[in-house]
Amino acid sequence: MKSKIQLILCLFMLQFFALEVYGQGFKLPWNSGVSHYVSRTGSPAPTGPTGSSCGPNSVYNYTAHGYVAIDFDTPNNVYDPVRAVKAGVVVFAGWNGGYGNLVRVRHSDGTQTYYAHNDAIFVSTGQSVQQGCILADGGDTGNSFGDHIHFEWRDVGGVPFSDNRYPSFLECSCKVKAKYCYTSTNSNGPCTGTPCTAPTNDNCSNATTIISNGPTLSGTVKCATGSFGANQCDGCNCSSPDDLDVYFKFVAQATSHTVTLSNYASNFDGVIELRSGCSLGTNLGCYDPSGVPNSISRTFNGLTVGQTYYVRIFEWDNINTPPSSPTFKVKVTHICPLPGNIQNISGNTSICSNTTQTYSVAAVSNATSYTWTLPSGWTGTSTSNSITVNVGNNGGQISVKANNNCGSSDLVTKQIDVSIMPSTPSTIAGKSTLCEGPSQENYSISPVSGATSFTWTLPSGWTGSSNSTLISATTDGTGGTIKVKANSGCGSGPERTLEVTAINLDNTVNYINGELTANAAGASYQWIDCSTNYPINGATNQSFIPNQIGDYAVVLTMGNCIDTSACVSVSDLGLTYSDQTIQLIAYPNPTRNTVSIAGKGLNNEKHHIRFTNVQGQVFIHEEFSINNNKLDTQFDISKLPSGLYFITISSSTLKHVFKLEKI
Secondary structure (H helix, E strand, O other): OOOHHHHHHHHHHHHHHHHHHOOOOEOOOOOOOOEEEEEEOOOOOOOOOOOOOOOEOOOOOOOOOOOOOEEEEOOOOOOOEEEOOOOEEEEEEEEOHHHOEEEEEEOOOOOEEEEEEEOEEOOOOOOEEOOOOEEEEOEOOOOOOOOEEEEEEEOHHHOOOOOOOOOOEOOOOEOOOOOEEEEOOOOOOOOOOOOOOOOOOOOHHHOEEOOOOOOOEEEEOOOOOOOOHHHOEEOOEEOOOOOOOEEEEEEOOOOOEEEEEEOOOOOOOEEEEEEOOOOOOOEEEEEOOOOOOOEEEEEEOOOOOOOEEEEEEEEOOOOOOOOOOOEEEEEEEOOOOOOOOOOOOEOOOEEEOOOEEEEEOOOOOOOOEEEEEOOOOOEOOOOOOEEEEEOOOOOEEEEEEEEEOOEEOOOEEEEEEEEOOOOOOOOOEOOOEEEOOOEEEEEEOOOOOOOOEEEEEOOOOOEOOOOOOEEEEEEOOOOEEEEEEEEEOOEEOOOEEEEEEEEOOOOOEEEEOOEEEEOOOOOEEEEEEOOOOEEOOOOOOOEEOOOOOEEEEEEEEEOOEEEEOOOEEEOOOOOOOOOOOOOOEEEOOOEOOEEEEEEEOOOOOEEEEEEEEOOOOEEEEEEEEOEOOEEEEEEEOOOOOOEEEEEEEEOOOOEEEEEEEEO
């Protein structure tokens, strides 16, 4: 390491060199042979001789900039080529607020020149330009009051010089002053060329990640901005912005890390600097060895585990003495202890499937994470010393190991036995439809794997109990839901259900106007003669009109349920009938040839008149529209066979049956 005295002397010489050399070789930024007046300079004004080539402009009302800048007055609304004062690379070309259309060129010494307020820009960012390249058309954009060429010279990184220096121009060997006229000798220079592309990690925010104890990385300082640390830093303790050399970053795995620089050219004077961040004042130390060894290393102590640190690599002075090769290799290392050993896993060893369990180990030294392995079918993830899992249907081994960047501890396992929660029972076998009244019914399911018992639930009003796959139940004539579930030491599985409905047949009969009607709807019907219990041929409708006096009943069938009504006595066949409300009458009765039907008080709607015999055969069926609430019509029945007929008169509001004897 250089001594402090050598370092101070070196810095002094470098700063002196920079003051005297920076800015030399500049030519005025416009066409050769053309003269322009300096309309404004900055505050403070430039010092030294005037060196005017065409005299002062005494009539100009001079106003100074508030910073170091020079304005050259140009004619308004004409083409004013703006030329590069020296070769370099365009680092910005575009709109920049008050500067209007701005071009910035970075030169070989890392300093930059600014050309602002242009009407048009002719170059692009990254383009290499030679002295005299036409960069733009001078103009009046941004915060400007008239056409002019605005020119600035800035330090490395585009920051203003701390000593407010002005450049000297070759044409007058002077720093130009306001109100004086100067003639350019700048010639045409090429504007094309392959720019030197700086590394992607040419600034702190784009630092390349390097893993401690990981692979060695390659790097280069080629085209890194300036790569001239001394003029920006007091030794290794930077007190001003650095010049954006190449950066690497790593996460501290220990309190002490070593950075090694190797495989670089013999004339590469490499420097290692460590920072805790990218902002000013984050420098933690650096290493600048004397001489140029093939490999240098520096150990930095007192680091915080888990914090990110930045390594800056730069060549001590590659402006005046560039290395023959700018490439190098860099590696970060630390002493890495393995994690301590895990003793055992805590948690249940006999568990039920589809449950949630937690397993843990005591935290071990130097561990940064833990790797858990679960039996097949289990789910759960964790990198800590505890894991919560969803248990599958299979047992097996759960295992864990502790990790850090140095490696892993021995694997520790624990055997787990799993009992399965019973599944849903199979379909319940048994009657799903019951007839009215109590009955004894059996219901059953197939065996369930893992089940030790079964729980049956019967509809309200039923009785019976069982803990097996079969139950005998006594019903009360009502329906409901039968439920069953399988049980084990892990609990009860899902229920299986069977909906049971009970058929309750209404076995009552109404007798109105000579017609018997069963009150049960939706059943099958068979009318019988109670004196013989024989079915009446063809009497299978819900309604039945007897043709002779006697006792009658109906047999009802619905599903598997059969019931018989009580016998109804029929003593009056109703040979004639006159409704007191509508005065409906059929006459004569009995008759041989014709029958008349008349009525009053009927609704004005369609009415149907149908003649049927006792077997239900239809002989006459006609439709009438009633007007003025009256009906008066006649039917010829002379051709009908002698016997008993039924005349049915019906509408949406009326139904009436007459018995008619044909002689």
